[in-house]
């Protein structure tokens with residue numbers, strides 16, 4: 345049986361690279377993104393005879409679209425094996441003392457509340473898998489030991505996402521659902537910019553490894569380059 349993976353924000357950047365790699369490893373991949381046109385274009389880019397890949401629209405800040413995806417998945421699949429919470433936005437570099445609350449709210453909405461809501465919606469389907477993995481694409485910018493005041497909205501959102509990983513892993517400890525945070529490093533994407541040293545394939549590598557490695561890596565931890573790093 346092919347394992348089934350759902351990826352958020354899969355139309356470009358690291359999410360698209362994860363979709364390509366997982367499909368090449370034989371997983372059934374459901375790419376999601378908020379813009380239907382962009383999603384269909386990305387799907388066209390990846391489609392070939394060997395890849396089992398499809399697209400469904402979802403905005404991680406829109407509860408209606410999250411539940412439409414959930415209903416679609418429920419009618420089509422008995423279980424989901426992998427959820428990759430990849431969709432994300434960056435904030436301005438403004439410091440925590442000067443950041444507008446609206447900007448912080450907006451970034452938290454996509455990077456923090458989004459993954460929580462998507463995960464809660466899909467958890468019943470993940471719990472039907474014999475070996476489920478939830479992978480939260482975080483950032484070293486949210487690591488406690490590296491926190492400074494800059495990029496306030498972004499750092500807060502990724503620090504929060506890391507806490508979500510730890511809390512959910514603790515909740516689900518002893519079950520068949522493993523939960524991970526991972527940092528892709530600094531990656532050449534629209535978010536990372538052209539000066540970033542890593543390719544999208546390098547950025548995707550640890551997420552793909554967490555999704556496919558047997559036996560499953562240790563739950564509740566923060567990973568970079570396939571190794572546990574400090575929260």
Ligand SMILES: NC(=O)c1ccc[n+]([C@@H]2O[C@H](COP(=O)([O-])OP(=O)(O)OC[C@H]3O[C@@H](n4cnc5c(N)ncnc54)[C@H](OP(=O)(O)O)[C@@H]3O)[C@@H](O)[C@H]2O)c1
Nearest residue numbers: 353357358378403404430431432483530531533534535536
């Ligand atoms: N690039 C880096 O150096 C780096 C470093 C550390 C962590 N990360 C993390 O890696 C993840 C992917 O980043 P990336 O570099 O690939 O960024 P990217 O190229 O800017 O892609 C971001 C993706 O998220 C999607 N997205 C944004 N808001 C969304 C929403 N409300 N609902 C659904 N999808 C939404 C975007 O869709 P649209 O096309 O519709 O905007 C796009 O597909 C992010 O979580 C980011 O924080 C990146």
